[in-house]
Amino acid sequence: MTTSTDRPAPGAATARHPGRARAWWLLAVLVALLAAVVASVVAGARDVAVADVLAGVRGVEDTLAQAAVAQRVPRTVLAALVGAALGLAGAVMQGVTRNPLADPGILGVNMGASLAVVTGMVSFGLVSATSHIWVAILGAAAAAVFVYAVGSLGRGGPTPLKLALAGAVTSAALTSLISAVVLARNDVAATFRSWQIGGVGGASFDRIGQVLPFLVAGAVVCALTARGLNSLALGDDLAAGLGERVVLTRLGAFAGAVVLCGAATAVAGPIGFVGLVVPHLFRLLIGVDHRRLLPFSALGGAVLLTAADVVGRLVTRPEEVDVGIITALVGAPFFIWIVRRQKVRSL
Numbered sequence: 429m430t431t432s433t434d435r436p437a438p439g440a441a442t443a444r445h446p447g448r449a450r451a452w453w454l455l456a457v458l459v460a461l462l463a464a465v466v467a468s469v470v471a472g473a474r475d476v477a478v479a480d481v482l483a484g485v486r487g488v489e490d491t492l493a494q495a496a497v498a499q500r501v502p503r504t505v506l507a508a509l510v511g512a513a514l515g516l517a518g519a520v521m522q523g524v525t526r527n528p529l530a531d532p533g534i535l536g537v538n539m540g541a542s543l544a545v546v547t548g549m550v551s552f553g554l555v556s557a558t559s560h561i562w563v564a565i566l567g568a569a570a571a572a573v574f575v576y577a578v579g580s581l582g583r584g585g586p587t588p589l590k591l592a593l594a595g596a597v598t599s600a601a602l603t604s605l606i607s608a609v610v611l612a613r614n615d616v617a618a619t620f621r622s623w624q625i626g627g628v629g630g631a632s633f634d635r636i637g638q639v640l641p642f643l644v645a646g647a648v649v650c651a652l653t654a655r656g657l658n659s660l661a662l663g664d665d666l667a668a669g670l671g672e673r674v675v676l677t678r679l680g681a682f683a684g685a686v687v688l689c690g691a692a693t694a695v696a697g698p699i700g701f702v703g704l705v706v707p708h709l710f711r712l713l714i715g716v717d718h719r720r721l722l723p724f725s726a727l728g729g730a731v732l733l734t735a736a737d738v739v740g741r742l743v744t745r746p747e748e749v750d751v752g753i754i755t756a757l758v759g760a761p762f763f764i765w766i767v768r769r770q771k772v773r774s775l
Contacts (some may be wrong), residue, residue, distance in 0.1 A: 429500035450714050457727045461508070464734040468504040469497060469658040471738050473746035506728040507737045508749070512697045513643050515729020517688040519702020519710075519722055520650045524681045525576070528590040528708070528766055532568075532689040533593065533700025536598035541569020541693035543602045543609075546620060550613050557695065560590075565642070565690030572686055586670035591646060626752025627701035628737055636693055649684030650722060653677055657718040668734035699752045701759020702729050708766065 429735060442683035470476055473496075480493040514532060520531040521537075526631055532538045544567025547556035554563065575598050579591035610620050656677030664674050692699070706728040707721065736758070740749040 440468060441550065443446040450720060453622070453710075453713055453724070454727075457724065457731060460731045464721070464731050464738065465504055465508065466724075467524065468502050468507065468734050469740045471740050472496060472500060473748075495756055502633050503628050503631040503638060503737070504734060505633075506636055506733045507628045508642055509636065509640070510628065510692045510724040511702055511731070511733025513646065513688040513692040513729070514699060514702040514733070515706040515725040515727075516647060516650055516722055517692075518729075519707035519718070519725035520657070520681050520685040521703065522651070522707055523660060523718055524678055524685070525547060525586060525591060526661065527586070527590045527591050529588045529704070529763070531701065531704035533698065533748040534704060534763070535595035536571045536575050536602060537568045537686070537689045538693050538698035538700065539563070539599045539602040539606070540574075541568040541690045542624065542698050543567055543606050544570075546606050546609050549620075550609055550714075557635050561639060561642055561691050561694040564694035565687055568690035568693065569683075569686045571598060571602065598707075624697055625750040626697035626755070627740075627750035628733075629748065629750075630695050639691050639695045642687055645693065646684045646687035647726070649680055650688070651709065653681040654686065654718040654722050657681060658716075661716065699733070699753060699755055700764065701755045702732055705759050705762050708762070 439485060471579060475491055476493040476497055480491065481497050483494045483497070491531070518531050522528060536585060537577050541564035544563040545560050548559065548563040575591065575594045581593040590677065630725065656672055659672040659698040660674065660677060707725045710721055710724040710728055714724055726727055733755070736754040737751045740751050740754045743749055
């Protein structure tokens, strides 16, 4: 006879077999990504049949439905790539700063990239996607350094609250500067308004080909720092005692995240909250080991942004809501929950 004390506690099987649980979560994420990709190709202002999907994927555009599918395919690819970049960058930034509130949008990194792109367009006449990517990376790096320096001032160093406040103030200031730059040039104002919200409409395989090398390079650099991020989580002194090159690891992870943020912002605009929501979710599901957290965050970011783009196409059909608005609606309540959770922990 089995007594109550003989029964395994809830979740004990999962605790005894963490590898099996991670495998199931990986399968679930891959299925969710496949479903989001299919929905992104099929869903929109115009319904399409299976034959239209197959023809559109091959590049045939004999009918309106086939032309719609042909436009949705690169849009879906871009959404998945940008989402993966932002999810991965968010996980790395949280690991580098040991700050649960770290996110490319909250820390002002995206707005730094935006200001750099707008300044390059207005002042230097930059028009190519590659030039936008380079200046966006420089702007993202400058904003990240500034926010971290300001958030490190005072007693206690770079605490999560000070970094979040520094990022919010910096984002507001950069937004004002962007408006000042754009107001003087009506010819770029209309284009910039839609880009500033954040979206993946108008995607093409040419743009994807231009941004892909930057995203791959940033992702590889971030992946190489995964083990070092685990050491940094123990504290700089202990990490150095374990033989970790703290400064080199932090700079490498920082560089990879900045490249990802800058490149993603250059092609899709300053999309926020993806890098905040996704790493937190998978940290709860699979643990804090960055060797697993980083790839899961990339896949989860791809799922979130692709699904958000589908939702944006359907909620006001036949019109569209930019994906940046959808992610903000999802991420803002999540941000408030994290802040409240951290405040309770500090009591």
